[in-house]
Amino acid sequence: MLNQKGTTNLFEIIAETNRRNIIDLLRTRPRSVGELVERSQLSQPGVSKHLRILREAGLVTISKDSQKHIYHLRAEPLVEIDNWLEPYRRFWSNKLDALEQFLDEEE
Amino acid sequence: MLNQKGTTNLFEIIAETNRRNIIDLLRTRPRSVGELVERSQLSQPGVSKHLRILREAGLVTISKDSQKHIYHLRAEPLVEIDNWLEPYRRFWSNKLDALEQFLDEEE
DNA sequence: AGGTTATATTACCATACGGTTATATAATGT
DNA sequence: ACATTATATAACCGTATGGTAATATAACCT
Structure with a gap:
């Protein structure tokens, strides 16, 4: 803990x-x-x-x-988990269009 | 584990x-x-x-x-975490408009 | 005050976890 | 074949974790 x-x-x-x-x-x-x-x-x-x-x-x-x-x-502290997860979403999300994918990969 | x-x-x-x-x-x-x-x-x-x-x-x-x-x-398995987190997002997200909040609370 | 209800804390225990050292396995190179 | 490099597994160990039973604390009620 x-x-x-x-x-x-x-x-x-x-x-x-x-x-x-x-x-x-x-x-x-x-x-x-x-x-x-x-x-x-x-x-x-x-x-x-x-x-x-x-x-x-x-x-x-x-x-x-x-x-x-x-x-x-x-629930507010859970935002920490959400933030960690953020960069991984594109790996499973199929809602992203091509432009958004491209922009993500630019970072 | x-x-x-x-x-x-x-x-x-x-x-x-x-x-x-x-x-x-x-x-x-x-x-x-x-x-x-x-x-x-x-x-x-x-x-x-x-x-x-x-x-x-x-x-x-x-x-x-x-x-x-x-x-x-x-990263795909992490979607499980993302899904668990889903119903908590409204607690910290300020992007939701009033209608969306209302609909969430209807469930 | 004394009894009841509701919750928190203490003390204790078995087990799981994360780390290391030593060793096994496997592929590479000479 | 032998030494080297790269990784995995085994064996072991101290500590943290999660659970319970027993007890303390606190508020309510008559």
């Missing part, structure tokens, strides 16, 4: 299946920890552990409804 | 920094193992180990130039 410099790597964070599941669940709507536990294969501490990692990565935020902690998706 | 079903998870494969480096290096052009070793912080066996993983994931192919093994990028 942490590299030598002590910085988190977003790629590793989304590499974990259960974490992607949580992210996907929160895309529908904000949910309490309990809801996430119900919809996962994990124990409550297991879910809480992943939520902590997601929180520290800035991928979720918390609001509170009495005892319940409601987790909200904050 | 392998989940319960014995299938590889592409997200985990690209989570590793050295592997992303290799992929990025191969985007420029096909390269021999030796070239990749020069341009990485890894030993030759270290590079070969990652190349095996990339090969088994279908992200690289090999051609041979006498003793040299030339690795070529095959």
